[in-house]
Amino acid sequence: MIEFLMLDLDDTILDFHKTEAIAISKTIGDFGLEPTQEVLDLYHNINRWHWQQLELGKMTRDQVLVNRFGALFSQLGKQADAAACARSYEKNLSQGHYFLPGAQETLDRLYGKYRLFLASNGTASVQHSRLTSANLYRYFEQVFISQELGFNKPSKAFFEACFAKMPGFSPEKTVMVGDSLSSDIQGGINAGITTIWVNPKKERCGGICPDYQIENLTQLEKLLEKL
Secondary structure (H helix, E strand, C coil): CCCEEEECCECCCECHHHHHHHHHHHHHHHCCCCCCHHHHHHHHHHHHHHHHHHHCCCCCHHHHHHHHHHHHHHHCCCCCCHHHHHHHHHHHHCCCCCECCCHHHHHHHHECCEEEEEEECCCHHHHHHHHHHCCCHHHCCEEEEHHHHCCCCCCHHHHHHHHCCCCCCCHHHEEEEECCHHHHHHHHHHHCCEEEEECCCCCCCCCCCCCEEECCHHHHHHHHHHC
């Protein structure tokens, strides 16, 4: 029987893509780039590669946050203060929140039935602002953010740091729920706990295979009752 429920935040509970699209468009616009779809697509590709380097331990978080903007402007043949751009983006990103369909209602139902913990790789200041805006702290016993723990998902060290702060923790009674195969699911596998992949597009899992899949959080409660 499941007792401990670890949940990712971005694109699991909150719609990060919508928030990101608004924030990145405003940020690069303020720094002289027109946020066309072509430019946004280029940013997303650069950003994805940088976060992969973080997950592989080849870059630090600070390097990712700044270097992605340096790479974007460089590839477009433009000059800009990448560090200032990164600060502006984080400020824009921290403003507002958008729940994924059914996510808040699911948390309402899960609260009290399971011990809920948040596990995020996001930037601490941004995540805390969004958690406050969305009034999400009330659901979780603990909020674990990689920047504060000193380790990133999917490292085993991240999860071990979380487990140490979860009284009565039992791996057999714990699941990790998230949208990222490389971060959430691989992390749960590394930590030896059950994994549930939030997969709204019904994509193939490739080489990283979760124990279970759902399309959104509204399906989580019934699945948990079977475990």
